[in-house]
Amino acid sequence: MLPILYSFRRCPYAIRARMALHYAGVQVEMREVLLKDKPPSMLAASSKGTVPVLIFPDGQVLDESYDVMRWALEQSDPEHWWVDELKTEVEQLIQWNDGEFKSHLDHYKYFERFPEHPMEYYRSQAEEFLMALEQRLSIEKYLLGKTISVADVAIFPFIRQFAFTDKNWFDLSPYSNLQSWLTNFLDSDLFVSVMTKHPVWSEPL
Ligand SMILES: N[C@@H](CCC(=O)N[C@@H](CS)C(=O)NCC(=O)O)C(=O)O
Numbered sequence: 001m002l003p004i005l006y007s008f009r010r011c012p013y014a015i016r017a018r019m020a021l022h023y024a025g026v027q028v029e030m031r032e033v034l035l036k037d038k039p040p041s042m043l044a045a046s047s048k049g050t051v052p053v054l055i056f057p058d059g060q061v062l063d064e065s066y067d068v069m070r071w072a073l074e075q076s077d078p079e080h081w082w083v084d085e086l087k088t089e090v091e092q093l094i095q096w097n098d099g100e101f102k103s104h105l106d107h108y109k110y111f112e113r114f115p116e117h118p119m120e121y122y123r124s125q126a127e128e129f130l131m132a133l134e135q136r137l138s139i140e141k142y143l144l145g146k147t148i149s150v151a152d153v154a155i156f157p158f159i160r161q162f163a164f165t166d167k168n169w170f171d172l173s174p175y176s177n178l179q180s181w182l183t184n185f186l187d188s189d190l191f192v193s194v195m196t197k198h199p200v201w202s203e204p205l
Pocket of ligand 1: 008010012014035036049050063064065
């Protein structure tokens with residue numbers, strides 16, 4: 001019996017969880033869902049109604065992507081993505097990403113829904129985070145040093161989403177280190193493998 005992962009292919013939270021699970025060599029039963037039509041068994045396990053949700057054969061549930069990542073790395077972490085001494089810094093960065101930056105990103109991506117300001121306004125608010133990442137990446141190859149850490153993987157799917165909102169703008173932006181960092185992840189075998197398409201799972205009758 002494998003753990004079950006409810007996921008949505010393009011969701012940045014689900015992408016970070018799938019990347020950590022794949023990296024750790026954890027096999028799961030993948031259940032691709034439609035966010036508009038969530039399976040009752042997923043909602044029974046986690047009433048929050050967000051993906052990813054990981055359910056273990058003993059019934060234990062993880063319904064926060066960062067918890068899924070941490071659990072995966074506890075199983076296996078061959079390249080040391082987890083460094084105990086960096087925990088606070090990692091969590092501060094992820095909190096900034098998942099909180100303020102994600103909100104600016106959503107406003108930028110769906111600016112038509114927020115007519116109070118033009119799209120450029122939301123984008124420039126999001127850029128505060130980009131600048132902080134660019135600054136870090138101008139010193140070291142990865143966000144927290146010379147090697148990849150859990151922070152890079154947790155944040156990458158959101159920068160991908162930002163970049164593809166207007167790829168032309170992003171490619172011409174001054175964030176050259178961030179551009180290379182993003183390309184590196186987009187081209188990685190790890191990312192490509194977790195983006196395999198799965199048919200939508202439907203609840204057996
Ligand atoms: N804090 C959660 C957030 C997960 C989340 O918001 N996922 C989105 C999809 S990207 C979702 O499921 N939204 C519910 C919906 O759209 O109905 C986590 O880290 O796992």
